[in-house]
Amino acid sequence: MKFSIKKEIILNQLLHVSKALSNKNFIPILAGIKFELIESGLLLTGSDNEITIQAFIDSEKFNIIKLGSIVIPGKYIVEIIKKLPDEIINIEIVDGLKLLVSTQRTEFNLNGISAMEYPKINIEKNKKPIIISKNIFKNIINQTSFAFSLQETRPVLTGINFKLNKNTMECTATDSYRLAKKIISIENNDELFDIVIPGKNLIDLNKIIDDNDEKLEIHIFNNKIIFIFENITFQSKLINGSYPDTTKFIENINILKVYTNTLEFYDVIDRASLLTNDKEKNIVNLEIKDNILILTSNSPEIGKVEERMEIEKNNKVDLKISFSAKYMMEAIKAFESEKIEIIFNEETKPIILKNPYSDDLMQLVLPIRTY
Amino acid sequence: MKFSIKKEIILNQLLHVSKALSNKNFIPILAGIKFELIESGLLLTGSDNEITIQAFIDSEKFNIIKLGSIVIPGKYIVEIIKKLPDEIINIEIVDGLKLLVSTQRTEFNLNGISAMEYPKINIEKNKKPIIISKNIFKNIINQTSFAFSLQETRPVLTGINFKLNKNTMECTATDSYRLAKKIISIENNDELFDIVIPGKNLIDLNKIIDDNDEKLEIHIFNNKIIFIFENITFQSKLINGSYPDTTKFIENINILKVYTNTLEFYDVIDRASLLTNDKEKNIVNLEIKDNILILTSNSPEIGKVEERMEIEKNNKVDLKISFSAKYMMEAIKAFESEKIEIIFNEETKPIILKNPYSDDLMQLVLPIRTY
Numbered sequence: 195m196k197f198s199i200k201k202e203i204i205l206n207q208l209l210h211v212s213k214a215l216s217n218k219n220f221i222p223i224l225a226g227i228k229f230e231l232i233e234s235g236l237l238l239t240g241s242d243n244e245i246t247i248q249a250f251i252d253s254e255k256f257n258i259i260k261l262g263s264i265v266i267p268g269k270y271i272v273e274i275i276k277k278l279p280d281e282i283i284n285i286e287i288v289d290g291l292k293l294l295v296s297t298q299r300t301e302f303n304l305n306g307i308s309a310m311e312y313p314k315i316n317i318e319k320n321k322k323p324i325i326i327s328k329n330i331f332k333n334i335i336n337q338t339s340f341a342f343s344l345q346e347t348r349p350v351l352t353g354i355n356f357k358l359n360k361n362t363m364e365c366t367a368t369d370s371y372r373l374a375k376k377i378i379s380i381e382n383n384d385e386l387f388d389i390v391i392p393g394k395n396l397i398d399l400n401k402i403i404d405d406n407d408e409k410l411e412i413h414i415f416n417n418k419i420i421f422i423f424e425n426i427t428f429q430s431k432l433i434n435g436s437y438p439d440t441t442k443f444i445e446n447i448n449i450l451k452v453y454t455n456t457l458e459f460y461d462v463i464d465r466a467s468l469l470t471n472d473k474e475k476n477i478v479n480l481e482i483k484d485n486i487l488i489l490t491s492n493s494p495e496i497g498k499v500e501e502r503m504e505i506e507k508n509n510k511v512d513l514k515i516s517f518s519a520k521y522m523m524e525a526i527k528a529f530e531s532e533k534i535e536i537i538f539n540e541e542t543k544p545i546i547l548k549n550p551y552s553d554d555l556m557q558l559v560l561p562i563r564t565y
Numbered sequence: 566m567k568f569s570i571k572k573e574i575i576l577n578q579l580l581h582v583s584k585a586l587s588n589k590n591f592i593p594i595l596a597g598i599k600f601e602l603i604e605s606g607l608l609l610t611g612s613d614n615e616i617t618i619q620a621f622i623d624s625e626k627f628n629i630i631k632l633g634s635i636v637i638p639g640k641y642i643v644e645i646i647k648k649l650p651d652e653i654i655n656i657e658i659v660d661g662l663k664l665l666v667s668t669q670r671t672e673f674n675l676n677g678i679s680a681m682e683y684p685k686i687n688i689e690k691n692k693k694p695i696i697i698s699k700n701i702f703k704n705i706i707n708q709t710s711f712a713f714s715l716q717e718t719r720p721v722l723t724g725i726n727f728k729l730n731k732n733t734m735e736c737t738a739t740d741s742y743r744l745a746k747k748i749i750s751i752e753n754n755d756e757l758f759d760i761v762i763p764g765k766n767l768i769d770l771n772k773i774i775d776d777n778d779e780k781l782e783i784h785i786f787n788n789k790i791i792f793i794f795e796n797i798t799f800q801s802k803l804i805n806g807s808y809p810d811t812t813k814f815i816e817n818i819n820i821l822k823v824y825t826n827t828l829e830f831y832d833v834i835d836r837a838s839l840l841t842n843d844k845e846k847n848i849v850n851l852e853i854k855d856n857i858l859i860l861t862s863n864s865p866e867i868g869k870v871e872e873r874m875e876i877e878k879n880n881k882v883d884l885k886i887s888f889s890a891k892y893m894m895e896a897i898k899a900f901e902s903e904k905i906e907i908i909f910n911e912e913t914k915p916i917i918l919k920n921p922y923s924d925d926l927m928q929l930v931l932p933i934r935t936y
Contacts, residue, residue: 270867277836304868465648497675
C-alpha cells in the first residue's frame with residue numbers, strides 16, 4: 195500500500211471512523227483502524243463490535259501508488275495526522291507490517307497488524323432503503339436521546355424505539371420516569387418495522403452527521419441497522435426484545451392546559467432547582483393559582499426559593515404538583531417553539547409538554563409524590 | 566443589612582472573591598462569603614486561610630438602605646446571582662440570620678451565619694509598596710508558574726521566589742528538573758527582599774487580574790504578602806525557608822548555541838513526543854548535525870518518529886542529548902519572541918532557552934541520561 199493525500203482529506207475521515215473505537219475493547223485489533231487501498235479508493239474501517247464506521251475516499255481525491263491493506267492503532271494515527279503540518283502526507287507500508295507516514299521533514303514508523311486478522315464485517319444494503327433528510331434525523335436524536343435509560347436492568351429501555359407504519363415513523367425513548375416521542379412522516383413508504391436501536395450508538399452517529407438537508411439512507415435487517423450518507427457507512431446492532439407499549443402512558447384525561455413562554459419556563463425551573471441536589475432528584479414544587487405559576491423548593495440546610503411567572507390556561511382549575519427539575523428541563527430544551535403547552539393530568543399521570551401548534555413532538559414527565 | 570444593586574456589579578465581585586473559597590476546607594464558615602455593608606460601600610471577603618480575597622463596591626455604585634453584615638454560603642450565592650435575569654437585585658437580612666435575595670418575580674431565602682463568627686483577617690498596608698503594571702506581573706506568573714514543584718517534599722519549591730535588589734526583581738520557579746527565571750526592573754526602589762510565594766496562590770491571583778497596564782501594589786510583610794489593584798485586595802501567606810541558590814545551576818560553559826524559529830521548534834518536539842508516554846517522562850532525543858536538528862523518539866511497541874528542522878549555530882560542534890518533551894515544550898511556550906536561542910552546555914548541565922535579543926527571560930531544562 196502506498197499513496198499520498200492532503201492532510202485535511204484523510205484527517206476528516208479518520209476522525210469519523212475513530213468514533214467507533216472504544217478504549218474498553220478487549221480485542222486488541224479493534225483498537226486499530228483498517229486501511230484498505232483498492233483501485234476505486236481508500237476504505238477506512240473502525241469498529242468496536244457494537245458499531246462499525248466506514249469512510250471511503252474516492253481515488254479521484256488523492257494519488258494512489260500501490261494497493262494494499264493494514265491495521266494501525268487508531269489513537270496514534272489520528273494524533274499524528276492531526277499534528278502534521280498542513281500539506282501532502284505520504285503513507286506507505288514498509289517492512290511488511292510497518293506504516294511509514296511521512297512529509298518532507300517528518301517520518302513516523304508505526305507498527306501495524308495484518309488486515310487479514312481484522313474481523314470480517316458484512317455491510318449489506320436493502321434494495322429499497324428508508325430515506326430521510328439528515329437534519330430531520332438529527333432532530334429525532336436531539337429531541338429524544340436524553341430520555342433513554344442508562345440502566346442495563348431493562349435493556350430495551352437503553353435504546354430508542356423506531357416504529358414505522360406506512361408514512362408515519364414514531365421514535366420513542368423512555369427510562370420509565372419520563373418519555374420523549376417524536377413523530378415524522380416518511381414519503382412513499384410501504385414498509386413496516388418496530389425496532390430498538392442502542393441509544394448511545396445513535397448519539398455517536400449523530401456526532402458525525404452534518405446538520406443539512408442532504409439524504410440519509412436507512413437499511414434495516416433482522417439484527418442490525420445501517421445508515422449511509424455521503425461517503426460514510428455506519429452500522430449498529432439492534433437491541434433484542436419488544437419495546438413496551440407506551441400509548442397507555444400517553445393517553446390522558448387532562449384537567450388543565452397551561453400555555454407559557456418556553457425559555458422563561460426553563461429559566462424559572464433552573465433557578466428553583468438551584469438549592470436542590472441530585473440525590474433528591476432535584477425535586478421542585480409547582481403550583482398553579484389563577485394566572486400565576488409558582489415554583490418553589492426548600493432545602494432545610496441551605497434555604498428556600500420561590501419563583502413566579504404569568505401563564506395562560508384553558509380553564510379555572512388550580513393545582514399543586516412536584517417533579518424532577520432535571521427531567522423537566524431536559525424535556526423543555528427539546529422544543530424549538532417560542533411557546534409551550536403544559537398538559538396536567540390526574541395526580542399520578544405524567545405531565546405532558548408539547549408545541550401548542552404541532553403534534554410532532556411530545557415530552558412526558560412523571561410527577562413525584564412529596565407527601 | 567439591606568441594599569439593591571445591579572446584577573453585573575455584584576456578580577463580578579462575587580466571582581473574584583469566590584476564587585478564595587476551597588471545597589476542601591474543614592472550617593465550615595470559610596465556605597461562605599462575608600458581606601459587610603458599611604457607609605462607604607459593600608465589602609465582600611472570601612478566604613481559605615491560605616489566601617484571602619476582598620472586593621469593595623463603592624456606595625456610589627448601588628443603593629444602600631440599611632447597614633449590617635452576614636456570611637452566606639459562597640457556592641449558592643454565586644450560582645443564584647449568576648442565574649437571575651439581568652436586573653436590579655434586592656439583598657436584605659431577614660429573621661436575624663437569613664438572606665433574602667429577590668427580584669420582581671424571584672425570592673431566595675438563604676441560611677446565613679453571623680459575621681461575628683468569621684475569622685478576623687488583618688489586612689495591613691505598607692507606606693511604600695512596590696508598584697508594577699498588571700500586565701508585567703501577569704507575564705511573570707505566566708512565564709514561570711509551570712515550573713514550580715507540585716511535590717510537598719521540599720515546600721519552598723512549591724513557591725515562586727521573588728528577589729528584589731534595588732531596581733531589579735528576579736522571579737524564579739524550579740522543581741529541580743527545570744527552572745524558569747524572569748527578570749524585571751522596578752523603578753525608584755530602595756527595598757531589598759527575598760521571599761517565596763505559594764505558586765498555586767499566584768495562579769489564583771493571576772486569574773482575577775485583567776491584562777492591562779494599570780498599576781498593582783505589592784505590600785510585603787514578614788509572613789504574608791498583599792496585592793492591591795482596583796477594588797481588590799488579595800492576601801497570601803508566604804512560604805518559610807530560604808530558596809535554594811540557583812545561580813550555580815545557571816552558570817554555564819556553553820559548547821554550542823543554536824538559533825531557530827520558536828513555534829517550529831515547539832511543533833517538532835510536540836510531534837516527536839506523540840509516541841512517548843507520561844510514564845517515560847516523554848523522553849525525546851535531539852541530535853545536532855551540521856545545520857540540521859534531528860528529533861527522534863522510539864517506543865518499541867508503537868513505533869518510532871524522526872523530525873528534522875534547519876537551524877543556525879554559533880560554531881561547528883555537533884551533539885546528541887535527550888530531555889523531557891513536556892518540560893521543553895512548557896519552557897518554549899513561555900517565549901513570545903519569533904526566534905529562540907538554545908544554549909547547550911556540558912552533558913549533565915541544563916539546556917538553556919532564551920530570547921536571542923533579550924535577557925529578561927531564561928528557561929532551563931535538565932537533560933536526561935538515556936544510556
